[in-house]
Amino acid sequence: MKSHIHIFFLSLIAVLATLIFERAIGIEWDFHPDSVTYATTSHEISQNILNEGFGSAINNSYYFLCSLLGQNIVAIIAMNMIFFALTNLIILKLHIKFAGDLSLEKYSLLLLLVLNPYRMHLATTMLKDTLIIFLALISLMGARCWIISFITMPFLRVIGVFYYGVLLPKVIFAFGVFCAICIFFIFNERVVGLMLEFNANQMQFREFDSVPSFQDSGLAGIGIRFILWPILALTASFSLFGLSVPFMAVALGVVMFNVYTFALVGRSIFTWKIFISMGVFAILVTGYGSYIRYVYPFLVMAPLLVISQSSSRLRYS
Incomplete structure (x- = not known):
């Protein structure tokens, strides 16, 4: 219990320090355009969703949360900070489950997951990514949590259902890949047309986003991104x-x-299931800055998935 309290408050202190630092160097709350959208249109969009019916809540329910919080910048960021700390409690629990006790060495390694710079940045924004990462991680805690997470995820990010593929047994995952390949060849013209439609979207929004997207290469470029x-x-x-x-x-x-x-x-976070699942997002997204946000739940899940599969050969045991 003491370790849980310690990690929770350490998380809040760390993310608050990140917030102060970012504001000091000029990174304001509106650094991400989506933050402005949440702060100014959540009431209106929430009302539209209510008028249009249940189906329109898919992928858009974060607007409801922002609306319930009065589109208040401080309240929404505070919510994300709390979810950041709660996510770290999940990481702590999974770390202890898969890695064993909290010796000095293992505690030091745990901090590498808890004090992740990009996750701390996301928690200082109004973006929904912190909540999405929280949902993705609770799916690792058992069947009941997996069901809750899987049902909730599409309301925040509909393509987030792909996050759960990495939890499937290898045989089922391989069968899913085989089915996807069959669908590609059976409905080739329609699938290729859809892929090229996604490929036409311009999603490089930042000057520093200089990773090539290969959009001009058509289907070959999509394959390279994958x-x-x-x-x-x-x-x-x-x-x-x-x-x-x-x-x-x-x-x-x-x-x-x-x-x-x-x-x-003694190994990296690379697994074939994570690689292929992340490749799917590379088909759908054409800007690397946006891509990183979409696949970051995979990257947060990856270390815990790797040690869960290799816990019998831990170096510190």
Whole structure:
């Protein structure tokens, strides 16, 4: 219990310090355009959803939360800070479950997951990513939590259902991939048309987002993104395309994930299920900054999934 209280308040202190630091260097609450949307249109969009019916709540329910909080910037950010701390309690519980006791070495490694720079940044914003990461992680805590998470996720991010593929047994996952390949060939013209439609979207919103999207290469470019982008994300090598502070902060977090798994089980966070699942998002998203936000739940889940599968050969036991 003491460790839970300690991690909870450490998380709040760390994210509050991050907030103060970001505001001091000029990163304001409206740094992300979506934050402005949540702060100014949540009442209106929530009313529209109520008027249009239940189906329109899919992918849009975060507006309800923001509306309930009065579109108040401080209240919404405070909510995200609390969910950041709660997520770290889940990480603590899973770390103890898979890695054993909290010795000094294991506690030091735990901090690599708890004090993740990009997650702390997200918790200082009005974005829904902190809540999505929370939902993705509780799915690792058992069947009941998995069901609650799976049912809730589409209301926040409909394509978030792909996060749960990494929890499937290898045989079922492989069968799913086989079915996807069959669908591609059976409905080739329709599927390719849909993929090219996604590929036409412009999603490079930041100057520092210099990772090539290969959009001009059509279907071949989509294939390159499918293979290359997950590798860049899992290895933090996307930072080589531009030494920007935002990308370096994200890359540092990925390095911390890999150090955690290397120290405990002697391997990286790369798994084929995570790689293929992240590849799906590379088909749908054409800007790397947006892509990182969409796949970050995979990256947060990855270290815990790896040690859960390799707990019998922990180095610190």
